[in-house]
């Protein structure tokens with residue numbers, strides 16, 4: 001059992017992806033299957049960018065054991081008013097700055113859903129968002 | 140298509156090279172939308188893009204993309220070069236527009252992902 005935490009900072013696009021990159025290195029060292037690694041790091045990267053782009057930064061908690069990786073991305077951002085809509089392909093409220101960075105297609109959340117085995121999103125307007133995702137290594 | 144052929148066809152500049160520039164890439168994908176790139180199952184392709192920032196390299200890292208080609212003479216920063224070196228990602232740059240670039244590569248046999 002391994003536990004790691006990362007902090008992500010609002011608007012800090014230069015460092016977006018650092019957490020996902022660290023996770024990728026760790027999983028590679030553990031000889032986890034490449035396809036599984038790609039699934040979790042793509043999902044974490046999307047969530048990391050969302051926390052930087054749409055929320056005010058946050059914290060990423062990673063728990064890893066022999067069977068699975070569990071990643072929780074917690075932010076104290078504005079929350080998501082209509083989660084069903086946010087999950088739709090193409091829905092985005094991204095700012096011009098976020099679009100300039102190459103994001104804002106409205107594909108991040110659907111992409112996360114496609115890549116993970118379990119996804120749980122808790123969100124409250126004005127409070128923040130918690131996204132928990134699990135990828136099993138042996139399924 | 141060999142990377143060295145791509146360089147020739149596009150009169151491209153090698154910004155970050157790799158150990159073996161003679162290996163072949165079969166597929167190309169052109170996009171400026173990183174979440175679009177992150178949906179691809181295909182790996183080890185060449186990403187052709189006009190989006191030139193750290194996130195382009197990070198996206199390639201997460202998606203296991205081995206070569207990035209920037210169009211329209213985009214300036215690649217030191218940070219980006221460092222990230223690419225760290226992740227064994229080759230960076231090429233050419234002066235042509237996206238339209239001309241993908242046209243030339245397609246004509247010469249590079250295959251689309253879809």
Ligand SMILES: Nc1ncnc2c1ncn2[C@@H]1O[C@H](COP(=O)(O)OP(=O)(O)OP(=O)(O)O)[C@@H](O)[C@H]1O
Nearest residue numbers: 050054086092093094103104105106107108109174
């Ligand atoms: N952590 C978050 N806090 C607040 N709102 C969020 C958060 N994550 C997503 N959203 C909302 O959900 C929308 C859809 O998110 P999604 O990741 O699917 O697309 P996007 O980030 O806009 O674009 P893309 O991910 O394709 O670059 C966002 O535009 C935003 O309105």
Ligand SMILES: [Mg+2]
Nearest residue numbers: 046050108109
């Ligand atoms: Mg997103």
